[in-house]
Amino acid sequence: MNIFKNFQIFFIRCIWNMVRKSPLTIVICGVLLAAACAVSSALWLKLDSDQDNLISHELPFQKRNIEQIKNFGDQEYMFVVIETGGTESGKDKAAEFATTLALKLQKHPELVREVHYSMSAKDMGPGVLMFASADELRSFVNLARDFGPLGHEWFKGPGLAKFLNMTSGLLSGKGGGSGSAEMFAPVMGALDSLVGEMQSSLKEGADFEAVDDAVLGLDKAGMHYFFTRNDKLLIMRILPKKNFQEMDVIGQSLKFVRSSLEETRLAYPDVSAGLTGRPVLSADEMHTTDQDMTIAAIISVVVVGLMFMIILHGWLRPMLVMGSLFCAMAWTFGFTLVTLGSLNLLSIVFALVLVGIGVDFGIHIVMRYVEATNSGMESDEAVEEALIHTGPGVLLGGLTSVCAFYAVLGQEFVGLAELGLVGGTGIIFCLIAMLTVLPSMLLIAGRRNWFPSSRPRMATMPFMEKVISKPVAVLLIFAAATALAYPGFKKAGFNYNLLDLQAEGLESVEYEHILINDSDESTWFAVMTRPDLESVKSLIAELKNIPSVGRIDSIFEFLPEGQKEKAEILRGEARVFDGIDFDTRQAALVPAQVVSSLEALIESLEDLEEKLFSAGAKAELQVVSGLIEKADSCITMIEENPSVTLNLNSVQSRLVNELSSSFAWLKEVLEVRSVTPDDLPEHLRSLYVGKDGSFMVKISPVGNVWDFDKLTGFVADLRKVDPEVTGVPVVVLESSLLMKDTFLEAAGLTIGLVSLILFLTSFSISYVLLTLIPLIAGIFWLLEVMGLTGLSFNLANFFAIPVLIAIGVDGGVHFLARWKELAEGERLYDTSTPVAVGLSFCTTMIGFGGLLLAHHRGLASLGGIMVIGSATCLVGCMIILPAVFRLIEKIKGR
Numbered sequence: 001m002n003i004f005k006n007f008q009i010f011f012i013r014c015i016w017n018m019v020r021k022s023p024l025t026i027v028i029c030g031v032l033l034a035a036a037c038a039v040s041s042a043l044w045l046k047l048d049s050d051q052d053n054l055i056s057h058e059l060p061f062q063k064r065n066i067e068q069i070k071n072f073g074d075q076e077y078m079f080v081v082i083e084t085g086g087t088e089s090g091k092d093k094a095a096e097f098a099t100t101l102a103l104k105l106q107k108h109p110e111l112v113r114e115v116h117y118s119m120s121a122k123d124m125g126p127g128v129l130m131f132a133s134a135d136e137l138r139s140f141v142n143l144a145r146d147f148g149p150l151g152h153e154w155f156k157g158p159g160l161a162k163f164l165n166m167t168s169g170l171l172s173g174k175g176g177g178s179g180s181a182e183m184f185a186p187v188m189g190a191l192d193s194l195v196g197e198m199q200s201s202l203k204e205g206a207d208f209e210a211v212d213d214a215v216l217g218l219d220k221a222g223m224h225y226f227f228t229r230n231d232k233l234l235i236m237r238i239l240p241k242k243n244f245q246e247m248d249v250i251g252q253s254l255k256f257v258r259s260s261l262e263e264t265r266l267a268y269p270d271v272s273a274g275l276t277g278r279p280v281l282s283a284d285e286m287h288t289t290d291q292d293m294t295i296a297a298i299i300s301v302v303v304v305g306l307m308f309m310i311i312l313h314g315w316l317r318p319m320l321v322m323g324s325l326f327c328a329m330a331w332t333f334g335f336t337l338v339t340l341g342s343l344n345l346l347s348i349v350f351a352l353v354l355v356g357i358g359v360d361f362g363i364h365i366v367m368r369y370v371e372a373t374n375s376g377m378e379s380d381e382a383v384e385e386a387l388i389h390t391g392p393g394v395l396l397g398g399l400t401s402v403c404a405f406y407a408v409l410g411q412e413f414v415g416l417a418e419l420g421l422v423g424g425t426g427i428i429f430c431l432i433a434m435l436t437v438l439p440s441m442l443l444i445a446g447r448r449n450w451f452p453s454s455r456p457r458m459a460t461m462p463f464m465e466k467v468i469s470k471p472v473a474v475l476l477i478f479a480a481a482t483a484l485a486y487p488g489f490k491k492a493g494f495n496y497n498l499l500d501l502q503a504e505g506l507e508s509v510e511y512e513h514i515l516i517n518d519s520d521e522s523t524w525f526a527v528m529t530r531p532d533l534e535s536v537k538s539l540i541a542e543l544k545n546i547p548s549v550g551r552i553d554s555i556f557e558f559l560p561e562g563q564k565e566k567a568e569i570l571r572g573e574a575r576v577f578d579g580i581d582f583d584t585r586q587a588a589l590v591p592a593q594v595v596s597s598l599e600a601l602i603e604s605l606e607d608l609e610e611k612l613f614s615a616g617a618k619a620e621l622q623v624v625s626g627l628i629e630k631a632d633s634c635i636t637m638i639e640e641n642p643s644v645t646l647n648l649n650s651v652q653s654r655l656v657n658e659l660s661s662s663f664a665w666l667k668e669v670l671e672v673r674s675v676t677p678d679d680l681p682e683h684l685r686s687l688y689v690g691k692d693g694s695f696m697v698k699i700s701p702v703g704n705v706w707d708f709d710k711l712t713g714f715v716a717d718l719r720k721v722d723p724e725v726t727g728v729p730v731v732v733l734e735s736s737l738l739m740k741d742t743f744l745e746a747a748g749l750t751i752g753l754v755s756l757i758l759f760l761t762s763f764s765i766s767y768v769l770l771t772l773i774p775l776i777a778g779i780f781w782l783l784e785v786m787g788l789t790g791l792s793f794n795l796a797n798f799f800a801i802p803v804l805i806a807i808g809v810d811g812g813v814h815f816l817a818r819w820k821e822l823a824e825g826e827r828l829y830d831t832s833t834p835v836a837v838g839l840s841f842c843t844t845m846i847g848f849g850g851l852l853l854a855h856h857r858g859l860a861s862l863g864g865i866m867v868i869g870s871a872t873c874l875v876g877c878m879i880i881l882p883a884v885f886r887l888i889e890k891i892k893g894r
Helices: 003-021 023-044 060-072 088-105 126-131 134-154 160-172 181-204 251-267 278-312 316-339 347-374 379-406 414-447 471-484 486-491 507-518 533-543 563-570 573-577 591-615 618-640 642-671 682-688 708-721 728-762 765-789 800-821 833-853 857-892
Strands: 046-048 078-083 112-116 233-240 273-276 342-344 526-530 549-553 695-701
Touching (some): 003 379, 003 414, 003 728, 023 316, 023 414, 060 526, 060 728, 078 088, 078 278, 078 507, 088 112, 088 251, 112 251, 126 642, 134 160, 134 563, 134 642, 160 591, 181 618, 181 642, 233 507, 251 273, 251 278, 273 278, 273 507, 278 316, 278 833, 278 857, 316 347, 316 414, 342 347, 342 414, 347 379, 347 414, 347 800, 347 833, 379 414, 379 728, 379 800, 414 728, 471 486, 471 765, 471 857, 526 533, 533 549, 533 708, 563 573, 573 642, 591 618, 591 642, 695 708, 728 765, 728 800, 765 857, 800 833, 800 857, 833 857
Parallel strands (some): 046 342
Antiparallel strands (some): 112 233, 526 695, 549 695
8 A cells, every 4th residue: 555545544533533533523614614615705705797808918919919909909899780771872871870870879978988989170189171182172271261251241240140141142152152062951950950959049038958969060071981881881999997906897888888779779660770799799708608607507406406305305404514514615606815806707617616516525425424324324424434434535626626737737828727726726615625524524424313214315326337347349339339439529620719609699790790791890990000101101001902901090180191281272371261250259139139040041042942943953952942941930939928039048158169169270271271180189199109119000800810720821921011000900810829729738747647646646647547437438429419510619618628637537536446455255336435426426517517508608618528528538437447347357357
């Protein structure tokens, strides 16, 4: 007997002596410690939901990503995708929808930081005229010269009546302004807005809440909406506030945006729109997985408890096992609080792992205890029997399980490393609880005769002896089945596509596909930085030659060309507004003057109406007719009750303020001679200029960036240009490869450690090989079934392999240990070990089986692999390994 085996026996006997002497003290200490851990964890244990913290910040690609975020700020947007149908009317409706939604969102800056869906001339800053062509600029200069005299006239005594009179003159061509056809749409639009506001104020009273709102809509001049190139979609980019102290980082912001979107949908029922983007997909994934994990945990606890009650015939023994498990889980929470202080998005699943694995240790103790009591032993003797004979196997099985989790410690994938630490330590706590608290409770309950006199329904499985009575035939049958299913083994693969892991039917997933299929937009973009504009220009030229590169966004979108020529055109033109006092006091409202100005406006509109009728311009004629009706309605209301004219004070104030700011802005833009990055408004500059003065270039891929092959090619192409390229595509690619490599290393290291431990336990190669039979057979069959059913490994389910290694070996350890205990003539299936091992595999299948109902396809696939893998390992353990035992017995003549 080797030192390792001696130590196991000595350790178990020490535990038994402690349990025998002070069972009540052990239980009280365990429960009090669990209560303290549970309360303190509930109060202080935090959740770190920042996905960037799942990867070591020391990795070059992650370090560049973090530095880029610090330098340029968070630019991870939500996307509201509004479908237009590709028609002009559809585009107009989409623009109205976006404007309405934006107004709702902008009321809560504490939840929404930025909303981008359009850009007006004023949004471009004072240098807006530099973006026009030379011919367009000359036309604008001529227009400004026409408006110069009008501006001087207007500011001598600005007022509502005066504006209406001047507009009448403009329409008739008598007021010194241009009566060109190009002026029709903007003038009519502004007039319709103004007269409509007047009509509403006269009818309903002054709107004091809208005191700062524009009445002419001049701020929308030159409005450009962010339609895709094919005009099928209008894109709104929304930057939410984030809170990394909550599980759902953008929870409050997302809830507000979605409620606002739903309200807007109700107002525009004929417009189709949805929300997507990486933060939305992540939030939806978080919500779905959290919900799915909660349901799975509840299902697993309830079903495992019911199964125990049925098999063990009663509720007390199952309750003692589950109570010990809950103590271990509470201790694990306390350990996490002390060592890490927080759980991450991966380590939070440890509870489900413990339900599936940790409870197995208790099953072996209880089943051996039941077997001992059935043979006539007293309570103390039965507990001792269970501990002494099952304890070493439980220790060994627990140690192999710990290896599966501790194998990822020290990995640069921090999320998995922390899961390994918490999960592995949780298994150690489960071992401690099942070897101390559970035997103590069994001892107390047995001494007080709390267990029912009836025996468990299923303590042995003698019928299985017939199944393995012909071991050669059994092994040949399974060998033939394995050979037939071998094509499935070759088909088993790995799916890197993260979008395929999401729940089906989610709006965010649906509209992500719409973006991919119907536009040149991408919610992911790579980032390159350059220190100056010349190097940015060279980089863009190089990127345009790469087939995998789609959109390229840079500061040059806001730096116009030909600035010298345009500056010459504008030289001195601003003087046309010299001498105007933009803060002139407005005139008083006089009912008769307002009526007179409205009548003059109607007269001019009627003249225009005749011309439009003669020209056959039906659409324009309809606009003018509607405007005449509104003006006539205003006259009627004032004439019936002149005092209501006071209701127009708010409209006049807003009109004067709007025209004052517009003329001042017009003078400002005429004075601009050049546009540099420093001249841009902050909201534009911050998109592409970092805190260190460097310039960002955003590069979107062609096609579906979620396709891993395309993503790999896209990043590889960009790295040929700049090895230090960063951004979401690079981070996703590198973290996916890192996760896979970590899983593979963990699986290999687990097998190595488990084999070493098994060898140190026995110093026998045959012992190691026999113990690994269920694992080897089970994993091979799992891969065959996966290939035949189309189930693939992915980044959500690959961690199942180290876990399956642990439970597969655990079953082999217990079977082999009990087989070696058998005396001459005794049969393995006449003992409680097969039932205990079967229950252990079933608890794992149930623990993860609840995930089969998950909406999140990644979690559902994890449940599928764990259920199938547990089932195949169960078959390997319950049939193949005993058949090998029987074959060995026949060879040895036993």
